Structure formats: structure tokens, C-alpha cells
Amino acid sequence: MNRPASSRTSERDWVPIFALPNVNFTTAVESKFALLCGLSDKRLQQALNQSATFAEFVSRFTDAFGRQVTPSVLLLKASAPRAFYTITALAGFRDIVAMSTIPLNRALWLQYRTLPKVAYSNTFSLYPWSPSKDEKHLVLNTSAMLAIDDVKNFQGQASPELSSHQLSADDLDAPLLSSLVDHWEKTFTRSRGRDWKQQALFRSLNMASQAAQIPTSAQVSLYDSGRAIALWVSAFEILVHPGPNQRADQYLVFELLEQVKWEITSHSHRRFDVRKKNSQKPSKRIYASWLYARLNWLRNQFLHGNAVKADMLRLPKNAGPIEYYAAPLYRLALSAFLNLSWQRPFPPVADAHAFAKHCSDLSDYMVPQRQIEDALTVARSGWRVRNDARRRA
Structure with a gap:
């Protein structure tokens, strides 16, 4: 050095x-x-x-x-x-x-x-x-x-x-x-x-950085996408790992994602079926958890050598490849892990200048969270549906 x-x-x-x-x-x-x-x-x-x-x-x-x-x-x-x-x-x-x-x-x-x-x-x-x-x-x-x-x-x-x-x-x-x-x-x-928490954070960030690399210098294959998904899932698992002699699994990731402070309230609704291991009865989870469960399933399919087809990697309604949503989903996990939230108290309304500046600063602070959540809306509703809604608005 x-x-x-x-x-x-x-x-x-x-x-x-x-x-x-x-x-x-x-x-x-x-x-x-x-x-x-x-x-x-x-x-x-x-x-x-x-x-x-x-x-x-x-x-x-x-x-x-x-x-x-x-x-x-x-x-x-x-x-x-x-x-x-x-x-x-x-x-x-x-x-x-x-x-x-x-x-x-x-x-x-x-x-x-x-x-x-x-x-x-x-x-x-x-x-x-x-x-x-x-x-x-x-x-x-x-x-x-x-x-x-x-x-x-x-x-x-x-x-x-x-x-x-x-x-x-x-x-x-x-x-x-x-x-x-x-x-x-x-x-x-x-x-x-x-x-342990600090070690987990920086190990996870490093794994995520590897996951976010260009999969290959030429044309991307199915195998490249599978490897990237596996690395993203590892980044999540490292982040939630509870410590030595314990283990991380997708349920700990679900718990972390369900701690996100959502701007779009519909993302907090438990409407999506996620099947428990060795259980015929699914549990109701938020969409972010469902999306992660899908990534985790695909990771297992790839790493265990099971059959994988290209259409398995795409979300419905023209929302695009599921791999693309791993990074925004990871940011949501980080926001919960770090407890990202606006901490400053509002000034008195009587101080119009300070109050207006506080509102402006708060709006700027929330812009990235809203953009990330909008991407999750695209995953859930489809790109064409989302953009039609924007045009109508």
C-alpha cells in the first residue's frame, strides 16, 4: 500500500x-x-x-x-x-x-x-x-x-x-x-x-459490488445471469447473518425487508404467496420478499445444477429480467439495516423560512427512496402499465 x-x-x-x-x-x-x-x-x-x-x-x-x-x-x-x-x-x-x-x-x-x-x-x-x-x-x-x-x-x-x-x-x-x-x-x-454487524456490512457491500460487475466483456449468456443472481443473494445473506455459529436464510432477509419504511404504502401490504420450506401452505409476504424469494430460488436452481430456462429469469408484464431488480432491492435492504430515516425535527410553522427549507430538505432526502420504490412498482405491475399510468397522470 x-x-x-x-x-x-x-x-x-x-x-x-x-x-x-x-x-x-x-x-x-x-x-x-x-x-x-x-x-x-x-x-x-x-x-x-x-x-x-x-x-x-x-x-x-x-x-x-x-x-x-x-x-x-x-x-x-x-x-x-x-x-x-x-x-x-x-x-x-x-x-x-x-x-x-x-x-x-x-x-x-x-x-x-x-x-x-x-x-x-x-x-x-x-x-x-x-x-x-x-x-x-x-x-x-x-x-x-x-x-x-x-x-x-x-x-x-x-x-x-x-x-x-x-x-x-x-x-x-x-x-x-x-x-x-x-x-x-x-x-x-x-x-x-x-x-459482527460492521463486518457483515462491509463483506456484504463487497459481495454486492462483485455482483454488480459487467457479467462478461462480450455477449451475456444465461450462465452469466445465474452467476450474478447467486452473488446478489449472497450479498443479502451476508448482510442478515446473525453471527458465528448461526446461519442466514431467506426468512431473515424477509424480516429485514419488512422493516423498510415505505413511501408507497402498497409495498407494505402482505398480499403475495411465499411457500415455506417443507410446507404446502404459503405465507403472505410483501412484494419485496416475494421478489427476493424468486431470486433465491433461481440461485438454488443455478448452483445446484438444475434446469433453468431463459423465461424463468424474466418477470411478467414486460417488467424485464429479474436480475435487474436485485440492486434496487439491495438498497431497500440497506435502508432497513442502517435505519435510514429523516431524523431532524420540524421547526415551528411560525418560522416560515426555516419551515419551508426543512420541507425542501426532507423532499430531497426522500428522492432516492421514492425512485427505488418506483422501480419495485415496475417489477410488480409491469413497465408498460407503469408508463401508461404516468401518461394518464
Whole structure:
């Protein structure tokens, strides 16, 4: 890990660690200890002025056809505790940003069927080459390769299967991001062992980030979809796992989803049959639980080698592939796990300005939740039905 030498730590405020060539952040994502931003950010510019090697490194990225690409950079506070200078912590921050972007963008795609800016977590891949600790060379250390080379020979390339996108504040799920960053800071600030719930959260986020990757660089097959569904189900199970010597199952996921604070009240109605194991009599569950039960069943079909046909992966009424709904459903599970809710009390009505601002802030806070729930409405009612309703409205 590129932790700065102690003599340099005192000279720097932020230390650039990794480049992300597939995305250009026009707004910074930050915490007390980490910063993910585009090249125009003043803090990054100051850091690059103190690191000629990193400055040249980030200027040498292109796409597959040689066109210049503007990467983003992940930085750490020079004074951050040692625990933050680990790949576990850095990957955790990357996973936070991915899961605060992808579920919301996929939900918008499901509603409007327009190509989302960011639908896959490969967008946030950390480039494996970075400057050495003494900043004289570039180094690479992966499971497959250990290498060192000269930055003058470097020709970086964004992933050819992705479009390079600019990412702004509007593309981020701000309430979820804020809560996850708070958990990240508390988790890695602790000098002693982390509690089970925090471990479960970041293990789950990492699994979800893997599930949200582009299934393959060429045409997607039935097997690719099955693998992605299996990873999504694992992300849910890790999140609800009660601890050592215990086990997670779909019923714990049902319980978590049924704790969601719904904006659309019909999503809280128990109207959908979910059959219990070894029981002929189904139980009534909310639609989110029914959808997860279907994902879990498909996971079992794939992983146990049972027969699977393409039409099993599609929801009725032109709602689309069930796999697409896993990310919005995961965001709902996170909202219950983190108890995401508006905490600020209303100011007195007599203070018209403060009251109006409070109402506006509350409305902005609830936008991502409403978008996610609208995607669930599409799953339940069908895309054509949903859009007909919008036109009538």
C-alpha cells in the first residue's frame, strides 16, 4: 500500500493512492479520511503539485482508440490512522460509492428505459498500477503479477467494455452515501476488533459490488445471469447473518425487508404467496420478499445444477429480467439495516423560512427512496402499465 514516508506525511494534506480511469467525478465524495474526486478538485491539484510522478501517471490515460481520458483519483488523509491505509479499507470506500450509485441508476433505468450513466461496478475499478512509495517508479502488485516500470513508458487505458462517464451529485444516493461513510469511518477508526454487524456490512457491500460487475466483456449468456443472481443473494445473506455459529436464510432477509419504511404504502401490504420450506401452505409476504424469494430460488436452481430456462429469469408484464431488480432491492435492504430515516425535527410553522427549507430538505432526502420504490412498482405491475399510468397522470 502506498502509505507515504513519515517525512512526507507532515508535508502533505492528502495523498493520492489509486486512479479510477473509467469515471470522472465532477463532485467530490469525501470523508474525514478519504477523498474521491476528479482532476479539477483543488485538493487533488495540490497533491499532484507535490507528486510529479502521480501527475504524469494520471495524464497518460486514453480509451481503446487513443482518445484522452480524464480519470478520478482516490486519496487518503496523510494523517489518517494506519487501518485506513489497507486495501480492505480502500476497497470498502470504493464499494460504498458503487452501492450509493448503481442501485439508484438501475432503478431509473427500470422506470424510463434510458441508458443509465453507471449501471456496473467496474466503473469504480481501482487501476492496479500506481507510483511506488519513493515515487520514482510505477509498481503493480496483484495475485497474478508483481512488476515495476518507468512512468515515462506508461500508457494507461480505461476498460474497453465501459463508456467513460462524468458523475455528479445528482447521480449519487446522498442519504445512503452519508450513512455508509459514517459507518466506514467508525469501523476503521476502531483500534480493536470490529463488531459482527460492521463486518457483515462491509463483506456484504463487497459481495454486492462483485455482483454488480459487467457479467462478461462480450455477449451475456444465461450462465452469466445465474452467476450474478447467486452473488446478489449472497450479498443479502451476508448482510442478515446473525453471527458465528448461526446461519442466514431467506426468512431473515424477509424480516429485514419488512422493516423498510415505505413511501408507497402498497409495498407494505402482505398480499403475495411465499411457500415455506417443507410446507404446502404459503405465507403472505410483501412484494419485496416475494421478489427476493424468486431470486433465491433461481440461485438454488443455478448452483445446484438444475434446469433453468431463459423465461424463468424474466418477470411478467414486460417488467424485464429479474436480475435487474436485485440492486434496487439491495438498497431497500440497506435502508432497513442502517435505519435510514429523516431524523431532524420540524421547526415551528411560525418560522416560515426555516419551515419551508426543512420541507425542501426532507423532499430531497426522500428522492432516492421514492425512485427505488418506483422501480419495485415496475417489477410488480409491469413497465408498460407503469408508463401508461404516468401518461394518464
